[in-house]
Amino acid sequence: MSDQSAALTPRHIPDRLDSPFKRAAKSWETLLLAVAIAIAIANSLASPYFLDPWNLSDATFNFTEKAILALAMTFVIVTGEIDLSVASIIALASTAMGAAAEVGAGTPVLFLVGLGVGLGCGVFNGFLVARLGLPAIVATIGTMSLYRGIAYVVLGDQVYKNYPADFAVFGQGYAFWIFSIEFVTFLGLAVVAGIVLHKTIFGRQVYAVGNNPLAASFSGVKVRRIKFIVFLMTGVAAGLASVMLTSRLGSTRPSIAVGWELDAVTMAVLGGVGINGGTGNILGVVIAAFVMGLVTFGLGLLNVPGIVMSIFMGLMLILVIALPLVVQRINNRRRVAR
Amino acid sequence: MTIVRSLLARREALLVLACLLLLAAITARFPAFSTPKNLAGVFNDTSILIMMALGQSAVILTKSIDLSVAANVALTGMTVAMLNHLVPGLPVFVLILVAIGMGMLLGAINGFLVWWLDIPAIVVTLGTMTIFRGLAFVESGGAWVNAHEMSPAFLELPRTLILGLPVLSWTGLLAIVLATLLFTRTGLGRAFYATGGNAVAAVYAGIDIGKTRFLAFVLSGTVAGLCGYLWVSRYAVAYVDVASGFELDTIAACVIGGVSTIGGVGTVGGVVLGALFLGIIKNALPVIGISPFWQMAISGAIIITAVVINARGERVKGRVILRRKELPL
Numbered sequence: 001m002s003d004q005s006a007a008l009t010p011r012h013i014p015d016r017l018d019s020p021f022k023r024a025a026k027s028w029e030t031l032l033l034a035v036a037i038a039i040a041i042a043n044s045l046a047s048p049y050f051l052d053p054w055n056l057s058d059a060t061f062n063f064t065e066k067a068i069l070a071l072a073m074t075f076v077i078v079t080g081e082i083d084l085s086v087a088s089i090i091a092l093a094s095t096a097m098g099a100a101a102e103v104g105a106g107t108p109v110l111f112l113v114g115l116g117v118g119l120g121c122g123v124f125n126g127f128l129v130a131r132l133g134l135p136a137i138v139a140t141i142g143t144m145s146l147y148r149g150i151a152y153v154v155l156g157d158q159v160y161k162n163y164p165a166d167f168a169v170f171g172q173g174y175a176f177w178i179f180s181i182e183f184v185t186f187l188g189l190a191v192v193a194g195i196v197l198h199k200t201i202f203g204r205q206v207y208a209v210g211n212n213p214l215a216a217s218f219s220g221v222k223v224r225r226i227k228f229i230v231f232l233m234t235g236v237a238a239g240l241a242s243v244m245l246t247s248r249l250g251s252t253r254p255s256i257a258v259g260w261e262l263d264a265v266t267m268a269v270l271g272g273v274g275i276n277g278g279t280g281n282i283l284g285v286v287i288a289a290f291v292m293g294l295v296t297f298g299l300g301l302l303n304v305p306g307i308v309m310s311i312f313m314g315l316m317l318i319l320v321i322a323l324p325l326v327v328q329r330i331n332n333r334r335r336v337a338r
Numbered sequence: 339m340t341i342v343r344s345l346l347a348r349r350e351a352l353l354v355l356a357c358l359l360l361l362a363a364i365t366a367r368f369p370a371f372s373t374p375k376n377l378a379g380v381f382n383d384t385s386i387l388i389m390m391a392l393g394q395s396a397v398i399l400t401k402s403i404d405l406s407v408a409a410n411v412a413l414t415g416m417t418v419a420m421l422n423h424l425v426p427g428l429p430v431f432v433l434i435l436v437a438i439g440m441g442m443l444l445g446a447i448n449g450f451l452v453w454w455l456d457i458p459a460i461v462v463t464l465g466t467m468t469i470f471r472g473l474a475f476v477e478s479g480g481a482w483v484n485a486h487e488m489s490p491a492f493l494e495l496p497r498t499l500i501l502g503l504p505v506l507s508w509t510g511l512l513a514i515v516l517a518t519l520l521f522t523r524t525g526l527g528r529a530f531y532a533t534g535g536n537a538v539a540a541v542y543a544g545i546d547i548g549k550t551r552f553l554a555f556v557l558s559g560t561v562a563g564l565c566g567y568l569w570v571s572r573y574a575v576a577y578v579d580v581a582s583g584f585e586l587d588t589i590a591a592c593v594i595g596g597v598s599t600i601g602g603v604g605t606v607g608g609v610v611l612g613a614l615f616l617g618i619i620k621n622a623l624p625v626i627g628i629s630p631f632w633q634m635a636i637s638g639a640i641i642i643t644a645v646v647i648n649a650r651g652e653r654v655k656g657r658v659i660l661r662r663k664e665l666p667l
Contacts, residue, residue, distance in 0.1 A: 082460070134645050137403065137460065138599045141586055142641035149635025156631045254631075262464055275458045305480075307578065311472030314465040318451065325455045 028272035028324075032287040036294060043298035050301060057178035061171075061248065062300075063293035064182040065241040066260055067286070070267035071186075071193045072237035074285050075230040077268050078197070080210040080277025081129060081136035083231060085121065086238045087260035088147035093117040093242035095151040098160025098252035107167045114243040115236060121147055122235015130228035144261070151254040161251040171248025182244050186289075189237075194282040206230065210277030259310075266317045267292055292316075349596035353611035357618060364622045371625055378503065384617030385510030386565050386572070390584070391591035391613045392517040392606065393561035396554040398592050400547075401534040401601030402459035404555060406448060407562040408584035409470035414440045414566030416474045419483040419576035422492045430491045434567055441563010442556055444470060449555030453548040459555075467585070475578045485574035496572050506568060513561070518606045530554055534601020590637055591616055594644040616640070 043050045050056075069086050076083045096117045097110045105113065121143070128139040175184040197203040208216035209226045217223045246252055271288035273280030292313070299309045365372040390407055397404040417440060418433045444466070451462045485493065496506040521527040529550045532540040537547050570576040595612025597604030616637065623633055 128642065128646075132646060132649060134649050135599045138589070138593055138645045139642065141589060142638050142645060144638070145586060145590075145634050145641065146638030149632070149638045152631040153629075153635050156629060259468075262468065265461075265464060269461060275461050305475070307472050307475040307480075310468040311476070314468035314472065317465040318457070318462060321457050321461060322451065322455050325457070 047301040059297035067289035069264035072234040084140040085144040089238035090242040090257040092147040115239040118239015122232040126228035126231035393558035394588040399530040405463040406467040408581040410562035415570035437567035442560040445559015449552035453552040483576040
């Protein structure tokens with residue numbers, strides 16, 4: 001979007017690199033972690049109920065599904081694309097599971113239906129963007145209306161709620177003590193995503209595609225295939241999030257998870273993933289997920305309505321991106337003056 | 339024959355054809371749909387979409403996107419509706435000025451962040467979209483402003499007939515004329531195209547691309563502000579979720595009308611026809627007995643089809659002599 005103007009700012013190539021410790025101290029993740037700790041302290045001062053382990057455990061339910069979306073969204077954004085259809089995929093997958101449950105499908109089948117619909121939607125997105133070469137913003141705005149539109153066509157103003165009793169395990173079950181299955185799954189996926197993005201050839205190729213698709217292609221990276229795979233990943237992640245959310249709520253309406261694409265993108269960008277592609281890491285996104293979870297939970301304890309929380313989310317999205325830029329600009333000016 | 343072929347190659351001709359075919363198909367079953375009176379009703383109903391799609395197209399031409407327009411409508415609409423409720427004596431033109439000024443300010447906030455801080459437009463407007471709608475909740479406390487709480491003058495204006503057409507339709511027509519003049523006859527309009535078409539070349543030509551984007555956002559916000567008043571007045575109700583999701587309709591109208599989302603390509607005629615195409619479908623669905631729940635899926639399918647068609651026409655023609663590269667400093 002602003003790739004041209006980004007090229008306008010002068011590049012500063014330092015003649016000596018900072019020591020590893022200094023670099024870590026100045027990194028985005030450290031800043032985020034400090035923010036997370038500050039919010040946690042503020043929350044525990046503001047409400048006596050905050051530090052209760054079961055309350056904290058309950059708080060994780062609010063953001064794990066979104067965080068799973070954000071993990072996959074990170075891959076898409078690093079390749080320089082975006083997937084705005086994730087929330088609609090959740091709605092469509094949930095509708096399909098609801099319909100399957102109506103005809104008596106068991107829990108394993110429902111799980112597969114959810115993932116399968118997510119996969120199918122991801123394949124279609126990938127086809128539009130990677131094969132037909134459409135700009136991802138518009139293509140996924142189109143599929144965003146299409147997928148949720150189909151959910152509305154099927155359900156209208158009705159609701160599916162005949163889920164088998166043991167289906168609730170995905171969204172309401174606990175792995176051990178206060179750790180829910182959702183939360184443990186998220187942590188496991190975060191580790192897997194971190195390894196795949198940072199320690200594998202595929203991960204390096206994802207960065208290469210985002211940094212310079214042309215150069216990547218000349219270096220033998222199959223750019224289209226990488227893009228296709230990352231859209232497929234968001235599809236499956238949305239399918240999984242849909243299983244968890246549907247299981248947690250125990251019902252499906254076509255308006256389920258409205259606006260979640262915004263939360264997933266916010267988490268990724270807040271986590272330091274550059275919207276123009278090629279930068280960012282999983283650790284940042286995981287910390288950002290906790291920051292958002294803590295903010296939502298803290299505001300919830302203070303009885304702040306959801307839509308007012310969304311103001312904080314919007315402000316946070318803009319501020320965390322704007323602040324470093326402002327600081328950088330002031331520093332540049334000082335350097336020029338010197 | 340060549341004239342026919344070159345006509346068919348133009349997006350506007352294709353869209354006129356598509357609209358006519360659509361109308362013919364509907365009229366075959368329901369002749370009453372194509373009476374001049376009903377068609378004027380369809381145009382009136384689509385006027386707000388036409389205006390906002392034109393504002394959106396200015397932003398998209400500069401290779402940006404404005405996702406906050408619908409939230410802008412909700413916030414300005416709620417503000418003028420509450421103002422009207424609290425101070426019933428305030429003349430309507432003052433309220434319209436408030437709506438326009440407020441919309442302009444909201445657009446300027448978007449434009450400023452994009453211009454001064456270089457934050458990608460999609461991130462900025464995703465953020466401001468939630469902020470604006472959240473503010474509409476904060477100022478109203480989630481309450482509705484209903485028709486009986488609005489003054490008669492406030493409600494009457496868009497419906498007042500001039501030469502047989504309501505003021506709302508005239509506003510839409512005026513917007514089309516002004517947009518045509520702006521896009522094709524002014525330096526700023528050409529700067530919109532240049533900024534999106536080739537930003538490097540635009541800088542060489544002496545165009546301030548940041549300022550051009552800023553002005554495009556101001557324009558889009560101003561139009562959305564005016565539409566905020568028109569919307570709550572026309573539907574005689576203001577609530578937080580007014581125009582929810584409408585930003586997608588404005589983008590859809592642009593994309594169907596042949597505006598390229600990578601910037602620099604698009605015409606006023608195309609955008610207007612794109613909006614009318616969506617408007618005809620929206621008005622025809624209840625007539626031909628399809629549940630309104632189909633509308634979202636249909637517009638999704640249309641957006642995807644339109645983008646696919648656009649992509650085929652977007653292959654770079656001619657020789658590019660000034661590629662994207664680092665700008666001189």
